[in-house]
Amino acid sequence: MSVLVVVECDNGEVKKSSLEVASYGSQVAQMLGTSATAIAVGEATEANLAKLGEQGISKVLYDAEPRLKDFVNGAYTKLIAAAAQQEDAKVIILANSNIGAAVGSRLSVRLQASLATNVVELPQINGGQFLVKRGAFSGKAFADVVLQGERKIIAVKKNSIEPLHEAGKTAPVVSFSAQLSDADFADAPKQVIMQDQAGGILLPEADRVVSGGRGMKGPENWHLIEDLAKALGAATACSKPVSDVDWRPHHEHVGQTGITVSPNLYIACGISGAIQHLAGVNSSKVIVVINKDPEAPFFKAADYGIVGDVFDVLPKLTQAVKELG
Amino acid sequence: MKFLVCISNVPDTTTKITFTPDNKEFNKAGVQFVINPWDEYALTRAIELKEAQGSGTVTVLNVGEADTEPNIRKALAIGADDAIRVNAHPKDAYFVAQQIASVAKEGGYDVILMGKESIDYNGFQVHGMVGEMLGIPTVAPAMKLDMNGNTATLEREIEGGKEIVEVNTPFVASCQQPMCEPRIPNMRGIMTARTKPLKVIEPVGEGARTEVAEYALPPKKQGVKLIPAENAGELIKLLRNEAKVI
Ligand SMILES: Cc1cc2nc3c(=O)[nH]c(=O)nc-3n(C[C@H](O)[C@H](O)[C@H](O)COP(=O)(O)OP(=O)(O)OC[C@H]3O[C@@H](n4cnc5c(N)ncnc54)[C@H](O)[C@@H]3O)c2cc1C
Numbered sequence: 001m002s003v004l005v006v007v008e009c010d011n012g013e014v015k016k017s018s019l020e021v022a023s024y025g026s027q028v029a030q031m032l033g034t035s036a037t038a039i040a041v042g043e044a045t046e047a048n049l050a051k052l053g054e055q056g057i058s059k060v061l062y063d064a065e066p067r068l069k070d071f072v073n074g075a076y077t078k079l080i081a082a083a084a085q086q087e088d089a090k091v092i093i094l095a096n097s098n099i100g101a102a103v104g105s106r107l108s109v110r111l112q113a114s115l116a117t118n119v120v121e122l123p124q125i126n127g128g129q130f131l132v133k134r135g136a137f138s139g140k141a142f143a144d145v146v147l148q149g150e151r152k153i154i155a156v157k158k159n160s161i162e163p164l165h166e167a168g169k170t171a172p173v174v175s176f177s178a179q180l181s182d183a184d185f186a187d188a189p190k191q192v193i194m195q196d197q198a199g200g201i202l203l204p205e206a207d208r209v210v211s212g213g214r215g216m217k218g219p220e221n222w223h224l225i226e227d228l229a230k231a232l233g234a235a236t237a238c239s240k241p242v243s244d245v246d247w248r249p250h251h252e253h254v255g256q257t258g259i260t261v262s263p264n265l266y267i268a269c270g271i272s273g274a275i276q277h278l279a280g281v282n283s284s285k286v287i288v289v290i291n292k293d294p295e296a297p298f299f300k301a302a303d304y305g306i307v308g309d310v311f312d313v314l315p316k317l318t319q320a321v322k323e324l325g
Numbered sequence: 326m327k328f329l330v331c332i333s334n335v336p337d338t339t340t341k342i343t344f345t346p347d348n349k350e351f352n353k354a355g356v357q358f359v360i361n362p363w364d365e366y367a368l369t370r371a372i373e374l375k376e377a378q379g380s381g382t383v384t385v386l387n388v389g390e391a392d393t394e395p396n397i398r399k400a401l402a403i404g405a406d407d408a409i410r411v412n413a414h415p416k417d418a419y420f421v422a423q424q425i426a427s428v429a430k431e432g433g434y435d436v437i438l439m440g441k442e443s444i445d446y447n448g449f450q451v452h453g454m455v456g457e458m459l460g461i462p463t464v465a466p467a468m469k470l471d472m473n474g475n476t477a478t479l480e481r482e483i484e485g486g487k488e489i490v491e492v493n494t495p496f497v498a499s500c501q502q503p504m505c506e507p508r509i510p511n512m513r514g515i516m517t518a519r520t521k522p523l524k525v526i527e528p529v530g531e532g533a534r535t536e537v538a539e540y541a542l543p544p545k546k547q548g549v550k551l552i553p554a555e556n557a558g559e560l561i562k563l564l565r566n567e568a569k570v571i
Contacts, residue, residue: 141342141543142543144537146538192487193486208570256362302549303550306553317560320562
């Protein structure tokens with residue numbers, strides 16, 4: 001019996017959300033008196049995989065089949081199911097990412113496991129009962145969910161777990177093969193197109209986000225958002241109307257119908273804070289709002305606020321960050 | 326081509342969320358229910374594709390009790406041809422997926438579409454469960470869907486970009502924007518929807534695999550700390566020394 005952790009890699013590196021997932025998995029393993037094995041997917045280097053030992057992982061399985069570099073639902077599902085079987089995994093942990101959701105839901109049927117997504121805390125395990133807390137109602141509530149049956153799959157929401165870090169600890173990397181056939185690659189992507197990310201930081205993974213709304217008046221003013229984001233090492237985002245009129249690309253749109261983010265710091269500039277926008281950002285740890293209207297609803301959800309004109313305030317903030325050194 | 330579009334009935338996006346006194350159920354009293362906003366992308370795209378092909382049908386499927394019928398009728402008014410309601414309280418994603426898979430199998434649908442997730446349960450699970458139950462591919466979440474004969478070309482969102490994926494029917498896709506501009510019903514649609522068939526069937530399969538023990542609201546925010554605009558730089562110091570986020 002073990003805990004299996006699905007680790008997503010990109011360009012040789014383990015994704016930040018997967019470090020969180022690895023930490024979550026090794027803590028669950030400890031609670032259950034067992035060990036946590038990782039199965040790595042995507043393009044990984046052995047050295048980076050070995051470093052998963054720092055998150056408490058005791059062994060990393062890796063299939064170097066080149067066609068597994070990009071996400072293929074059929075093949076990934078089979079690979080992870082085979083690893084779960086080999087390791088006799090009773091609990092499988094993934095990131096609540098597009099890959100995690102696509103594979104986790106298929107695996108739950110294949111392995112007859114109960115599944116909880118959007119999980120925000122370590123489980124409570126009391127005797128036979130296994131309880132997890134998950135976000136619900138677009139961030140407006142939480143649900144404690146009982147996972148029934150012998151096998152469980154948990155998808156952990158990004159930025160909800162502080163990664164463990166035991167510097168220098170390594171895990172052995174063991175090659176693994178699921179004996180995949182061509183049919184398993186039937187849904188392989190024909191093409192993968194990466195979009196420009198401001199400062200190279202992926203919005204769904206970002207620790208800090210600077211976001212602009214209609215109050216920014218036009219795309220020509222976005223350098224104010226980008227300058228602050230760059231100084232803070234943050235990703236940039238926007239409200240829906242901003243992407244609807246193409247001031248910014250769709251992949252930066254956060255909210256109910258856009259991307260959900262939960263960074264440590266979310267700075268909203270010239271955004272009113274409509275409930276549909278809040279739905280995608282309200283689980284951010286610290287929310288800062290800059291709006292010239294003191295009645296803007298966003299101030300109710302904010303931790304810090306400045307009632308003022310973004311064109312005046314943003315350069316001051318960027319300057320202040322630079323002065324911190 | 327036969328399209329099956331799964332819709333869920335959710336509290337309107339602006340609803341203030343409250344629970345029954347035992348915190349076990351969402352409190353429906355006085356709440357307006359709508360078609361899940363993500364499902365509107367699935368519904369509209371299916372109708373657009375059917376129109377472009379000049380033939381085929383769009384069937385709407387909902388797992389829910391009789392109180393969901395106004396939204397099923399709304400989906401018919403938007404342009405679906407007929408509807409099926411599985412008469413059951415949707416207990417969890419697994420339970421719902423079993424109903425969808427059973428209807429899909431029986432009806433021989435070519436394309437099964439649904440929204441990425443529901444805005445109440447936020448599961449993002451049903452698509453994959455249905456695909457696995459039927460042994461067919463799933464593409465989730467899809468931002469674009471075009472059909473050429475039995476082959477579909479989809480854009481699938483990945484972190485930091487997108488993949489172009491080609492699959493043959495039958496397949497499942499969970500939809501999100503910018504797939505299409507969701508349609509709203511017009512007067513003619515509302516009139517014709519009244520006479521379109523809505524079949525009610527009983528649920529199949531095993532029970533649920535998960536159970537909500539309790540719902541809770543997030544802790545209340547302390548209230549906003551305002552910093553005067555003239556002193557904007559002070560905010561950065563607070564973020565470092567007090568909030569410790571930079
Ligand atoms: C089903 C549905 C789904 C939706 N999904 C989303 C979603 O996913 N994401 C989303 O964002 N929205 C979504 N919306 C839209 C949402 O309701 C709001 O319309 C939107 O969030 C408003 O964007 P905004 O705050 O940028 O613009 P506005 O509402 O126009 O607000 C602009 C703000 O900027 C302030 N401002 C103006 N000038 C300045 C200045 N110089 N300095 C400082 N402040 C200034 C104003 O005071 C105002 O508060 C959805 C709506 C529906 C119906």
